Amino acid sequence: MTDRDPPFALRVLAAVRRIPVGRVATYGDVAAAAGRPRAARAVGNIMRECRRPDVPCHRVIAAGGRLGGYGGSEALKRSLLIAEGIEVSGARIRALERVRWKAPQSNARHSRRRLKN
DNA sequence: AATCTGACTGTTG
DNA sequence: CCAACAGCCAGAT
Numbered sequence: 001m002t003d004r005d006p007p008f009a010l011r012v013l014a015a016v017r018r019i020p021v022g023r024v025a026t027y028g029d030v031a032a033a034a035g036r037p038r039a040a041r042a043v044g045n046i047m048r049e050c051r052r053p054d055v056p057c058h059r060v061i062a063a064g065g066r067l068g069g070y071g072g073s074e075a076l077k078r079s080l081l082i083a084e085g086i087e088v089s090g091a092r093i094r095a096l097e098r099v100r101w102k103a104p105q106s107n108a109r110h111s112r113r114r115l116k117n
Numbered sequence: 118a119a120t121c122t123g124a125c126t127g128t129t130g
Numbered sequence: 131c132c133a134a135c136a137g138c139c140a141g142a143t
Binding site: 022026027028031038039040043044045046047048057060061062063064067068069070071074077084104 | 121122123124125127
């Protein structure tokens, strides 16, 4: 149809809002949930701007369970996560796969051409 | 339309 | 584990 996807930023914010308390998602996970599995970097840029209280941006972490950024206060991000019951060891989320949130599989959207082959 | 930016990610040494 | 590099992306200039 003529309807186009809503702005990527909006879809990202919507996805982040769906992350349950006590769970986390990597920038890549959020990008995938927003329909752009390779747009992790773009997600980071959006998070940087997002200061909405209704968006739990502290639950968005970097790949490998690393904390990632948080307006320069990653110590605060760490505290918020721990306060939700997430185990954090140094700058690493422990047992990431156990608290990692994944958006439910959605029907293929546009099918990004995965290059030939 | 071209270029720059950066809360990213995977690979390589 | 850390640093350098390269690939990838959407939004702002």
